[in-house]
Amino acid sequence: MELPAGEGHFLAKGIEQQSGRDRKMKKVFERPKSMKNAIFHYCAGCGHSIAHRLIAEVIDEMEIRDIAIGVLPAGCAVLAYNYFDVDMIEAQHGRGPAMATGMKRVLPDRVVFCYQGDGDLAAIGIAESFHAANRGENITIIFINNAVYGMTGGQMAPTSLLAQKTTTSIAGRESVLDGHPIRISEIFSQLPGTTYIERCKVNSPAGILKTKKSIRKAFQCQIDGQGFSLVEILSPCPTNWKMTPVESCRWIDEVMSKEFPPGVLKDLPEAKRRKEEVAP
Amino acid sequence: MQGNKVIGEAAILAGCRFYAGYPITPQNEIPEYMSERLREVEGGIFIQSESEIAAIHMVAGASAAGARSMTSSSSPGISLKQEGISSMAACQLPGVIVNMMRGGPGLGNISPAQGDYFQATRGGGHGDYRTIVLGPATAQELADLTMDAFDLADRYRTPVIILADGMMGQMMEPVVFKEPQPRIYPEGVMMRGAGGGKSKIIRGLILDPLDMEEHNWTLERKYRVIAKDETRHELYQTEDAELILVAYGTAARIAKGAIKRLREAGIKTGLFRPISLWPFPENELRDLAKSVENFLVFEMSTGQMLEDVRLALQGYARIGFHGRPGGVVPTPVELANVVMRQYDRKQGIIDHY
Numbered sequence: 001m002e003l004p005a006g007e008g009h010f011l012a013k014g015i016e017q018q019s020g021r022d023r024k025m026k027k028v029f030e031r032p033k034s035m036k037n038a039i040f041h042y043c044a045g046c047g048h049s050i051a052h053r054l055i056a057e058v059i060d061e062m063e064i065r066d067i068a069i070g071v072l073p074a075g076c077a078v079l080a081y082n083y084f085d086v087d088m089i090e091a092q093h094g095r096g097p098a099m100a101t102g103m104k105r106v107l108p109d110r111v112v113f114c115y116q117g118d119g120d121l122a123a124i125g126i127a128e129s130f131h132a133a134n135r136g137e138n139i140t141i142i143f144i145n146n147a148v149y150g151m152t153g154g155q156m157a158p159t160s161l162l163a164q165k166t167t168t169s170i171a172g173r174e175s176v177l178d179g180h181p182i183r184i185s186e187i188f189s190q191l192p193g194t195t196y197i198e199r200c201k202v203n204s205p206a207g208i209l210k211t212k213k214s215i216r217k218a219f220q221c222q223i224d225g226q227g228f229s230l231v232e233i234l235s236p237c238p239t240n241w242k243m244t245p246v247e248s249c250r251w252i253d254e255v256m257s258k259e260f261p262p263g264v265l266k267d268l269p270e271a272k273r274r275k276e277e278v279a280p
Numbered sequence: 281m282q283g284n285k286v287i288g289e290a291a292i293l294a295g296c297r298f299y300a301g302y303p304i305t306p307q308n309e310i311p312e313y314m315s316e317r318l319r320e321v322e323g324g325i326f327i328q329s330e331s332e333i334a335a336i337h338m339v340a341g342a343s344a345a346g347a348r349s350m351t352s353s354s355s356p357g358i359s360l361k362q363e364g365i366s367s368m369a370a371c372q373l374p375g376v377i378v379n380m381m382r383g384g385p386g387l388g389n390i391s392p393a394q395g396d397y398f399q400a401t402r403g404g405g406h407g408d409y410r411t412i413v414l415g416p417a418t419a420q421e422l423a424d425l426t427m428d429a430f431d432l433a434d435r436y437r438t439p440v441i442i443l444a445d446g447m448m449g450q451m452m453e454p455v456v457f458k459e460p461q462p463r464i465y466p467e468g469v470m471m472r473g474a475g476g477g478k479s480k481i482i483r484g485l486i487l488d489p490l491d492m493e494e495h496n497w498t499l500e501r502k503y504r505v506i507a508k509d510e511t512r513h514e515l516y517q518t519e520d521a522e523l524i525l526v527a528y529g530t531a532a533r534i535a536k537g538a539i540k541r542l543r544e545a546g547i548k549t550g551l552f553r554p555i556s557l558w559p560f561p562e563n564e565l566r567d568l569a570k571s572v573e574n575f576l577v578f579e580m581s582t583g584q585m586l587e588d589v590r591l592a593l594q595g596y597a598r599i600g601f602h603g604r605p606g607g608v609v610p611t612p613v614e615l616a617n618v619v620m621r622q623y624d625r626k627q628g629i630i631d632h633y
Contacts (some may be wrong), residue, residue, distance in 0.1 A: 127330075
């Protein structure tokens with residue numbers, strides 16, 4: 001194509017104008033600084049990547065990247081150290097809260113958080129998580145509940161729902177043979193050692209924003225020395241639920257939330273604040 | 281001072297500031313002592329954990345954070361800790377693990393025994409790894425080797441096991457604590473938050489087999505240096521001996537008593553006592569075989585260290601064995617009688633099962 005004399009091509013002009021505008025444009029979305037420039041290995045529609053990003057955003061916003069230490073589980077999130085640009089130590093299956101206990105006691109001014117799945121926390125590591133909670137260890141657990149063992153291929157988890165079909169409960173989970181789904185947040189909130197426990201879900205923009213707020217609150221709880229905090233996140237696992245991502249998000253609302261109702265289960269700092277407001 | 285308390289005090293003097301443990305006989309005086317002493321020293325942390333498993337992983341966490349850390353237990357408890365020990369070896373985390381052995385297998389009993397030699401010296405948990413294993417025989421050695429264990433753990437960034445038994449833990453002997461060495465452990469390997477610099481990763485999971493293989497060889501190269509440089513042993517009346525007893529820990533004390541009686545009876549007997557059980561002092565033992573033909577391995581087990589002695593001496597000397605498993609502590613007289621009944625200068629020790 002021949003260019004008209006004396007004038008730049010209209011496309012080129014457009015680009016010029018575009019780039020001129022670029023310089024003035026405000027950045028509204030970027031990778032959190034606490035995330036590495038790496039591509040998640042998680043399946044399409046998986047909640048882990050959302051949870052990772054939320055944690056990283058909170059770490060950035062609270063400016064705690066330099067003092068944060070993450071303790072990783074066995075499970076799909078075992079490779080999270082490839083994504084977080086904060087100090088990360090990998091625990092054996094279920095032992096994260098024990099390891100975090102050791103680290104936090106030695107380094108009380110650091111922010112130590114465990115990232116755990118339902119198998120890691122509620123099955124093989126129930127003793128470690130329960131007793132860390134009971135001791136009121138000043139740590140935060142981010143508990144990803146997707147009602148299934150993800151990495152090993154969709155076996156029944158302690159949080160699998162009754163009648164839920166998994167590779168080890170083909171006909172659906174039966175209470176007589178397999179027991180009932182365990183409500184960790186409800187149980188832990190009964191322990192005097194815990195201070196802040198909330199159940200969230202990452203299946204909608206509103207849920208995601210709420211989850212982020214909850215993670216932030218949990219970290220603040222730890223920074224203020226309030227004690228044990230836990231954020232349970234209902235998280236979609238389309239691959240093992242044999243659903244599309246959209247169906248998975250809907251299933252969380254319509255089915256999973258009935259067994260695991262989202263909400264604040266314990267908030268001692270908030271209760272204390274309210275009491276103080278009323279008192280004077 | 282009682283053996284278990286000696287270990288506790290030696291650990292404190294060596295700069296141990298983190299202890300996690302779970303009660304189990306015959307080592308309960310260690311957590312009790314640590315709970316008291318760690319409250320007195322600055323930065324001391326004591327946790328009575330919910331399980332043996334939690335204890336070892338707390339130690340791993342504290343170690344990663346940079347504290348000198350220790351846990352202790354007895355045989356069944358040590359079995360539970362193996363997951364964590366394997367993990368610490370993989371992640372190259374230092375730590376000291378005390379095993380006051382008792383009779384086994386299973387719950388066994390609470391009497392002194394030496395049945396955990398294989399478990400301690402062969403890695404114990406899953407995967408290709410070794411732990412340094414020290415076998416004290418006196419309260420003085422409980423003190424010295426506990427302090428050395430922390431230095432070795434730091435130097436090689438690996439878990440170190442003190443392998444003693446209920447007898448060592450309960451007995452009382454005078455002790456002089458030595459001056460501890462200043463700690464040499466680079467801050468760069470501690471995990472204390474990225475602090476404005478590059479973030480660190482501590483992990484044992486390496487999915488690529490070639491990378492995992494390289495990690496295995498890295499560990500193995502370290503173990504070879506340890507095997508070359510860190511063997512320890514004691515020779516006792518071996519210069520003129522025609523028969524050498526090989527024994528460690530409590531069994532070595534019994535052997536010394538038996539040697540006195542055997543010499544009175546005219547059988548010139550000596551003792552080779554491995555102090556480092558891994559690495560096993562095989563070259564030093566083989567040196568003895570240049571001048572001595574007959575060896576008797578004596579253990580409070582059915583014969584575990586016996587295999588290491590065979591590896592070192594097979595083809596060089598005649599090797600006999602006497603063992604009492606299950607928590608039985610034989611007397612020096614019994615051992616001396618075994619030798620007198622079954623020792624033949626030309627045939628060595630004749631088997632007597």
